[in-house]
Amino acid sequence: MRFEWVGVNPLARKLIQKSATDFKEVAEKNIRDIYTRSQKPGGTPVGDYTGGGQLRKSAQYRGDEMGYTVHYAPHVEYGHRLVRGGRTIGFVPGQFYLKKNVDTQRPIxxxxxxxxLRE
Structure with a gap:
C-alpha cells in the first residue's frame, strides 16, 4: 500500500529548496505521528478477524516510511471477497484505516x- 500527500507537493518542493534537512525533519515527524496514531484505539483494527492485534503489532516506521508487515493488511484496508468451497459468497468491505490516518495527518x-518555510 502506498499513499501520497496530495495537494502539498508545491510546499514540499519549496521547503526542499530551502533546506533538505528541514524537509526531512517535517516528513519524519509526520510519519511518526501516523505511526503513533496507528497504535491507539481506533487507529488500526483489532479483533478476531485481524489476528487479535497482529495487524496493529505489525505497524512499523522508519524515517519517512510507515506500513504494515502482515500479509493481510491490504485486505483489511481495501476489502476482500469471501470464498467458500471455491465460490465467492460475499465481500468484506475495506476499513480504510491507513487512509483515514493519512487523511487526518494531511492538514497537520x-x-x-x-x-x-516561515522560519
Whole structure:
C-alpha cells in the first residue's frame, strides 16, 4: 500500500529548496505521528478477524516510511471477497484505516511545512 500527500507537493518542493534537512525533519515527524496514531484505539483494527492485534503489532516506521508487515493488511484496508468451497459468497468491505490516518495527518503536515518555510 502506498499513499501520497496530495495537494502539498508545491510546499514540499519549496521547503526542499530551502533546506533538505528541514524537509526531512517535517516528513519524519509526520510519519511518526501516523505511526503513533496507528497504535491507539481506533487507529488500526483489532479483533478476531485481524489476528487479535497482529495487524496493529505489525505497524512499523522508519524515517519517512510507515506500513504494515502482515500479509493481510491490504485486505483489511481495501476489502476482500469471501470464498467458500471455491465460490465467492460475499465481500468484506475495506476499513480504510491507513487512509483515514493519512487523511487526518494531511492538514497537520501541510501546516508543519508552512511553519518550517516561515522560519
Amino acid at each position: 503536515y501541510k501546516e508543519d511545512l508552512r511553519k518550517k
